[in-house]
Amino acid sequence: MxxxxxxxxxxxxxxxxxxxxxxxxxxxxxxxxxxxxxxxxxxxxxxxxxxxxxxxxxxxxxxxxxxxxxxxxxxxxxxxxERLDMVKVECIARGYLAGSGLKDYQREAAICGVPLPAGLVEGSKLPEAIFTPSTKEAVGAGHDQPMTFEQVVEQEGKDEAEELRRITLEIYRRGSEIAAARGILIADTKIELGRKAGELKLGDELLTPDSSRFWAAEEWQPGDVQRYLDKQVLRDWATRETDWDRTEPGPELPERVVEATRARYVEVYERLTGDRWS
Structure with missing residues (x-):
């Protein structure tokens, strides 16, 4: 191979x-x-x-x-x-205010051109889930940049852009329903789509702790820091306990952070699937 x-x-x-x-x-x-x-x-x-x-x-x-x-x-x-011809858009759905979306809202009262009501705080549930796409940059080529829906239309065409939005929001809606029944809130998620013989298909991964923000539903409290069941623990550690400037090379992780991260991945797997991780 x-x-x-x-x-x-x-x-x-x-x-x-x-x-x-x-x-x-x-x-x-x-x-x-x-x-x-x-x-x-x-x-x-x-x-x-x-x-x-x-x-x-x-x-x-x-x-x-x-x-x-x-x-x-x-x-x-x-x-x-299958080999897919990948769409050059990171398709992101947000149902709660967190991460870069929170920063954009605080600065512009909108995310990716989608206006949001005043008075929202970290962890707030949005009135409805929104499509907040970004560019798809190659590894080492810089950070993905937010896109408006109009920019997606300009890049991909109107019909394609509307289908990307529809699929992304439906994946988020259905996934959120399933996760909520198992005590997990999906704050946001990113999916990758590509075409095979003209048909859009999901690629890469789906609704994992790498591509989504998961919160423990029983501990959700808007305005407070949520208990993340994903790799946010790493971001928090890097921000609070290191002077890393977010450029390469990244810092070595202490064993306690490795164990805490693994524990969250295992917890979200077990809560979602109902299976024990051996």
């Missing part, structure tokens, strides 16, 4: 007409890969994505061919998938 691409988390190999997508234990924050891996992370991301792909297969098709027809050394952390 030929290594085609090594990303922040996944390595992509060509195997004939198919791709083998291998999720590593690498972790990144602020678009920088940290030097310390998180044990089991790649397997958790892969197994959780497969679970979600199955749950939401009636919303939009996905790129998965097989989760078992992969080389033995990558069992559990790899999938065989």
């Amino acid at each position: 030929e290594l085609l691409h090594s990303g922040k988390v996944r390595d992509v190999y060509a195997d004939g007409e198919d791709l083998i997508l291998v999720a590593s234990d690498r972790i990144s924050i602020y678009d920088v890969i940290l030097p310390t891996p998180i044990p089991d992370k790649g397997k958790i991301l892969t197994q959780l994505s497969l679970w979600w792909f199955d749950q939401l297969s009636d919303v939009v098709p996905n790129h998965v061919i097989s989760s078992t027809d992969v080389p033995e050394q990558w069992q559990g952390r790899a999938i065989r998938c």
